[in-house]
Amino acid sequence: MDFLRPTTWEEALAAKADRPDAVPIQGGTDVMVELNFDVRRPAALLDLGRVAELRAWGMEGGACRVGAGVPYTTIIEELGGTLPGLAQASRTVGSPQIRNRGSVGGNLGAASPAGDCHPPLLAADAVIEVESRERGVRMIPATEFYLGVKRSALEPDELIRAAHVRPATGPQYFSKVGTRNAMVIAVCSFAIVLRPEERRVGTGLGSAAPTPRRAHEAEDLLARELDWEAPLDPALLRRFGELCAAAAAPIDDVRGSAAYRVHAIGVMARRTLAWAWNDHLGRRAA
Amino acid sequence: MRVAFTVNGREESADNVWEGESLLYVLRERLGLPGSKNACEQGECGSCTVYLDDVPVCSCLVAAGQAEGRQVRTVEGLAEGDRLDPVQEAFAECGAVQCGFCTPGLIVQAHDLIARVGRPSDAEIREALAGNLCRCTGYEKILDAVRLAARRKAAT
Numbered sequence: 001m002d003f004l005r006p007t008t009w010e011e012a013l014a015a016k017a018d019r020p021d022a023v024p025i026q027g028g029t030d031v032m033v034e035l036n037f038d039v040r041r042p043a044a045l046l047d048l049g050r051v052a053e054l055r056a057w058g059m060e061g062g063a064c065r066v067g068a069g070v071p072y073t074t075i076i077e078e079l080g081g082t083l084p085g086l087a088q089a090s091r092t093v094g095s096p097q098i099r100n101r102g103s104v105g106g107n108l109g110a111a112s113p114a115g116d117c118h119p120p121l122l123a124a125d126a127v128i129e130v131e132s133r134e135r136g137v138r139m140i141p142a143t144e145f146y147l148g149v150k151r152s153a154l155e156p157d158e159l160i161r162a163a164h165v166r167p168a169t170g171p172q173y174f175s176k177v178g179t180r181n182a183m184v185i186a187v188c189s190f191a192i193v194l195r196p197e198e199r200r201v202g203t204g205l206g207s208a209a210p211t212p213r214r215a216h217e218a219e220d221l222l223a224r225e226l227d228w229e230a231p232l233d234p235a236l237l238r239r240f241g242e243l244c245a246a247a248a249a250p251i252d253d254v255r256g257s258a259a260y261r262v263h264a265i266g267v268m269a270r271r272t273l274a275w276a277w278n279d280h281l282g283r284r285a286a
Numbered sequence: 287m288r289v290a291f292t293v294n295g296r297e298e299s300a301d302n303v304w305e306g307e308s309l310l311y312v313l314r315e316r317l318g319l320p321g322s323k324n325a326c327e328q329g330e331c332g333s334c335t336v337y338l339d340d341v342p343v344c345s346c347l348v349a350a351g352q353a354e355g356r357q358v359r360t361v362e363g364l365a366e367g368d369r370l371d372p373v374q375e376a377f378a379e380c381g382a383v384q385c386g387f388c389t390p391g392l393i394v395q396a397h398d399l400i401a402r403v404g405r406p407s408d409a410e411i412r413e414a415l416a417g418n419l420c421r422c423t424g425y426e427k428i429l430d431a432v433r434l435a436a437r438r439k440a441a442t
Contacts, residue, residue, distance in 0.1 A: 031349075
């Protein structure tokens with residue numbers, strides 16, 4: 001096995017172009033588990049920990065550009081106001097030690113259907129910036145990034161550089177079902193993003209299908225029928241929950257049954273919309 | 287490959303390190319520092335917690351090569367000479383150590399919490415220690431120890 005240690009982004013792209021079989025490693029919280037348990041023996045590891053720019057975030061073109069290596073702890077401490085949905089999801093990742101190392105880029109690279117970042121990224125219309133030496137930058141909408149269980153649109157010679165997420169303009173929530181409040185891989189999860197200025201609601205489902213996904217029909221329902229000035233209509237709330245549940249296509253596994261996940265998605269959809277709506281009306285009244 | 291980094295203030299290096307090897311393995315098996323414990327190897331238990339450049343991490347999830355040139359501080363590096371760190375003293379006094387396997391990780395993690403927060407609330411202690419599993423004592427005495435250590439550190 002080779003251990004590649006680029007110190008700049010250009011060196012990292014060159015290393016990946018020359019060695020497309022190299023597995024990128026950032027915090028190691030997924031990659032090292034596979035190495036420790038001998039489920040993966042890559043020909044090379046590509047350590048991105050020395051590429052300092054990956055751990056920076058900043059505003060760019062109206063969006064918050066979160067470097068692929070920004071650890072969850074930083075998102076929690078510095079981006080709770082700008083990206084509340086992503087920050088909430090980050091708070092539920094693993095333990096403090098894991099959050100000190102794990103990153104959005106790593107979550108995207110692993111592309112597990114249960115990854116905690118995915119629902120808030122989907123719900124907030126995030127765009128993933130990837131790059132290769134040969135073909136340059138590609139901006140991939142999160143909705144087109146996840147292709148299958150642990151499969152993404154990333155090509156073998158590409159690296160994930162950043163996630164671009166528009167700052168919140170309304171309430172955002174993330175909800176996750178698990179057996180305790182820490183060290184839990186999601187049984188299933190749900191994110192909601194309100195865009196009052198667009199009269200639009202974004203959704204994201206986690207661990208409820210082969211890939212993280214949006215509940216498009218549920219979003220369309222609210223776009224058509226939601227009255228943004230009024231209290232939430234209970235019948236509309238119920239139909240929203242039903243359509244979110246209908247968007248799920250989960251499996252039975254050790255963490256939960258498919259039927260339970262479908263039910264839980266509906267419950268979390270209703271709850272998070274109700275929480276967000278309370279904030280929305282409160283904000284308007286204030 | 288050869289890996290060189292600073293451990294508990296001393297320059298150390300190890301040869302013939304396999305590229306997929308963890309920092310934990312290098313500490314325990316190559317550098318003779320068995321304080322950090324090897325239990326789950328998947329970041330679930332926190333027994334291998336060490337400081338990497340002053341940030342607590344699971345050393346089983348750090349590739350050894352990622353530690354190259356960096357600062358590592360293990361449970362062996364908390365005491366000053368023969369004088370235990372107040373967190374270590376408090377764990378001993380409060381009976382927060384039973385089989386002892388989880389203790390080094392808990393001590394490093396609690397040490398970081400108190401350094402950052404000073405006098406943490408019970409909720410903050412529970413949150414900070416959420417990734418450190420103990421299968422003996424049931425955590426109450428561990429919480430006692432963290433409270434005592436925080437009190438003593440605040441008083442000094």
